[in-house]
Amino acid sequence: MPKLSYLKALNRALGDEMTRDESVFVLGEDMNFALTNVTAGFLDRFGPDRVVEVPLTEQGFTNFATGAALAGRRPVVEFQIPFLLLLVFEQITNQANKFLLMSGGQRSVPVTYLMPAAGWRPGWGAQHSDQPYSLFAHMGVKTVLPATPTDAYGLLTTAIRDDDPVVFFGPLASLTVREDVDYADLGPIPLGSGRVHRAGTDVTVVALGHLVHEALAVADELAAEASIEVWDPRSVYPFDWTGLAESVARTGRLVVFDDSNRSCGMGAEILATAAEEMRLTAPPRRVTRPDGAIVGAVPELDVVLQPTRAQLAEAVRAVLKSPGW
Amino acid sequence: MTAPDSVALYRMIRFIRRFEERSVDLVKSGEIVSGVHPCIGQEAVSAGACATLEPDDIVLSSHRGHGHLLAKGCDPARVMAEMAGRVTGIDKGRGGSFHPSDFSANVYNATGTVGHGSGIAAGIAWAAVKAGKSTVVMSFFGDGAVTQGALLEGFNLAGLWNLPVVYICENNGYATTLPVQTAVSGTITGRGEAFGIPSSTVDGQDAETVFAAVSEAVERARSGGGPSLLEMRTYRYHGHHTFELKTRLKYREQAEIDEWRLRDPLDIQAARVAADVRARIDDEVERELDEVVRFAVESPRPDPADATDHMYADGFRPRAGVSL
Numbered sequence: 001m002p003k004l005s006y007l008k009a010l011n012r013a014l015g016d017e018m019t020r021d022e023s024v025f026v027l028g029e030d031m032n033f034a035l036t037n038v039t040a041g042f043l044d045r046f047g048p049d050r051v052v053e054v055p056l057t058e059q060g061f062t063n064f065a066t067g068a069a070l071a072g073r074r075p076v077v078e079f080q081i082p083f084l085l086l087l088v089f090e091q092i093t094n095q096a097n098k099f100l101l102m103s104g105g106q107r108s109v110p111v112t113y114l115m116p117a118a119g120w121r122p123g124w125g126a127q128h129s130d131q132p133y134s135l136f137a138h139m140g141v142k143t144v145l146p147a148t149p150t151d152a153y154g155l156l157t158t159a160i161r162d163d164d165p166v167v168f169f170g171p172l173a174s175l176t177v178r179e180d181v182d183y184a185d186l187g188p189i190p191l192g193s194g195r196v197h198r199a200g201t202d203v204t205v206v207a208l209g210h211l212v213h214e215a216l217a218v219a220d221e222l223a224a225e226a227s228i229e230v231w232d233p234r235s236v237y238p239f240d241w242t243g244l245a246e247s248v249a250r251t252g253r254l255v256v257f258d259d260s261n262r263s264c265g266m267g268a269e270i271l272a273t274a275a276e277e278m279r280l281t282a283p284p285r286r287v288t289r290p291d292g293a294i295v296g297a298v299p300e301l302d303v304v305l306q307p308t309r310a311q312l313a314e315a316v317r318a319v320l321k322s323p324g325w
Numbered sequence: 326m327t328a329p330d331s332v333a334l335y336r337m338i339r340f341i342r343r344f345e346e347r348s349v350d351l352v353k354s355g356e357i358v359s360g361v362h363p364c365i366g367q368e369a370v371s372a373g374a375c376a377t378l379e380p381d382d383i384v385l386s387s388h389r390g391h392g393h394l395l396a397k398g399c400d401p402a403r404v405m406a407e408m409a410g411r412v413t414g415i416d417k418g419r420g421g422s423f424h425p426s427d428f429s430a431n432v433y434n435a436t437g438t439v440g441h442g443s444g445i446a447a448g449i450a451w452a453a454v455k456a457g458k459s460t461v462v463m464s465f466f467g468d469g470a471v472t473q474g475a476l477l478e479g480f481n482l483a484g485l486w487n488l489p490v491v492y493i494c495e496n497n498g499y500a501t502t503l504p505v506q507t508a509v510s511g512t513i514t515g516r517g518e519a520f521g522i523p524s525s526t527v528d529g530q531d532a533e534t535v536f537a538a539v540s541e542a543v544e545r546a547r548s549g550g551g552p553s554l555l556e557m558r559t560y561r562y563h564g565h566h567t568f569e570l571k572t573r574l575k576y577r578e579q580a581e582i583d584e585w586r587l588r589d590p591l592d593i594q595a596a597r598v599a600a601d602v603r604a605r606i607d608d609e610v611e612r613e614l615d616e617v618v619r620f621a622v623e624s625p626r627p628d629p630a631d632a633t634d635h636m637y638a639d640g641f642r643p644r645a646g647v648s649l
């Protein structure tokens with residue numbers, strides 16, 4: 001079976017959609033040289049009318065994409081750095097995402113915002129290492145965070161076909177993940193459908209993005225002590241609450257492994273919802289980033305502030321040892 | 326360039342003026358909860374500019390946009406119903422006075438984010454060009470928008486790609502309470518010129534002058550000559566928003582308002598139309614507006630059970646603990 005990397009899966013999904021649907025086009029900075037590699041080979045395949053090089057004008061080109069979408073196109077907007085999504089936060093959350101409602105259902109804004117290297121960049125410092133997916137979930141913008149090449153293919157395909165704006169986070173730490181795939185098996189994956197990566201009976205670990213792979217490693221390490229279910233929501237908005245409830249019904253215990261900042265992050269939302277609606281036999285835990293910056297520019301300083309395998313193992317043990325409420 | 330139709334321009338200015346006055350009445354009577362940003366004093370810009378457009382051309386409006394909508398051909402009754410939050414409104418009461426769109430008349434958007442329409446306009450125009458259409462996009466904004474970076478980013482893209490956008494800045498002298506001369510360094514037209522966009526200042530009180538200047542810009546856009554920026558010098562006689570009926574904000578002198586009243590766009594256009602024709606038009610406008618107001622006020626309000634309609638293309642997913 002061929003090996004597919006996450007990055008190549010993005011390239012393939014976008015290329016397949018551009019081939020299938022003439023209205024899809026991609027725009028971003030340094031497109032002509034496919035700087036991020038997501039669009040490698042596209043300029044030759046699709047030409048400059050559908051692989052649109054834009055100047056450094058994020059608010060301008062995000063609004064431009066809204067306009068093109070209103071006129072019937074399906075833009076995919078590539079961003080180079082996570083903070084750029086903060087620069088266009090208003091244009092996505094307040095303009096594109098509210099348009100269908102404000103127009104009384106007349107027209108939707110089918111734009112995909114593609115952030116192919118989200119999260120920590122070793123040594124790149126405080127301003128280049130954000131992971132702001134929780135912010136978009138908070139604002140009710142459809143947001144996906146696939147962990148594997150197959151899921152990246154499936155969710156990028158779905159994001160492009162979706163009639164609403166969708167933000168796609170591809171964690172930097174996942175871009176090099178490779179998987180054996182049969183290309184015929186690749187296909188769209190619905191939003192709001194979680195995935196059990198590893199079945200277990202003692203505790204549910206909800207892992208997000210690249211932390212899925214870390215959680216699987218911890219589940220292996222602790223296999224002798226505990227049967228850990230690793231569950232991945234894959235999209236943070238909409239969220240597969242039913243799937244999570246089913247997992248928690250099996251295990252009764254919950255740990256969330258989330259690369260968001262702690263306050264108001266996805267981890268907080270998942271714990272709150274589980275506490276309100278699910279039958280937990282012991283208080284849940286979450287492992288997250290602290291609030292504030294990943295201080296950075298020196299990897300040694302950064303790694304201690306990010307969610308680690310050791311923290312996850314410690315949280316899992318604590319939840320399993322807990323006598324209950 | 327075709328000659329302006331003086332009678333039609335008079336009718337439109339009169340219609341917008343009286344529509345706005347009626348909408349202020351509906352604000353006072355509580356039917357329009359949001360209040361409105363009346364464009365009274367600026368009607369010649371909407372009437373003159375939109376008279377140059379074809380039905381397929383596209384307008385992007387602003388928060389002070391009722392005039393744009395009416396002049397572009399939206400159904401006035403459904404515009405008023407929208408402002409009054411009725412289901413019969415152009416956006417089923419979801420857009421309101423500040424964020425309306427009406428695709429049946431090719432009014433695509435009126436973003437509440439001042440200055441951000443310019444990039445949206447560029448995107449629409451680009452898509453139209455790539456589809457082989459000769460559509461022109463007209464994007465309205467105020468003087469307050471010219472200090473927004475996003476406006477200039479839109480200008481840059483429109484200029485860079487030679488897109489068929491006509492940018493119309495309605496310089497009414499104030500952004501809420503802020504006089505333009507205390508906000509804007511350099512000039513408004515200089516902002517267009519910096520991006521290689523032909524830019525000029527126009528007397529926005531005279532609908533026929535507006536028509537002539539905009540016609541030239543529209544023709545340039547349609548024939549592949551790229552974007553233009555027109556700064557319309559105009560004035561609003563009412564407050565920024567109807568909240569000024571209650572709060573007295575002393576940011577301008579009565580003498581200034583009186584001076585601009587001497588160049589009322591309605592009077593300027595009225596002078597070009599015979600008195601008997603005017604009398605007939607005024608009467609027709611009143612009767613039509615009676616019907617507009619009746620339709621708006623008698624239309625049903627949305628059912629609160631439908632509050633989440635249109636939030637997402639594939640429907641709203643309810644969560645426990647949230648009403649609905």
Ligand SMILES: Cc1ncc(C[n+]2csc(CCOP(=O)(O)OP(=O)(O)O)c2C)c(N)n1
Pocket residue numbers: 362388389437438439440466467468469470473497499500501565
């Ligand atoms: C980006 C942004 N800043 C502030 C506001 C609040 N606001 C709404 S209208 C307005 C004044 C706009 O002035 P101008 O552009 O001159 O238009 P006018 O009201 O005079 O028609 C302001 C400050 C807003 N809606 N958007």
Ligand SMILES: [Mg+2]
Pocket residue numbers: 467468469495496497498499500501
């Ligand atoms: Mg103004």
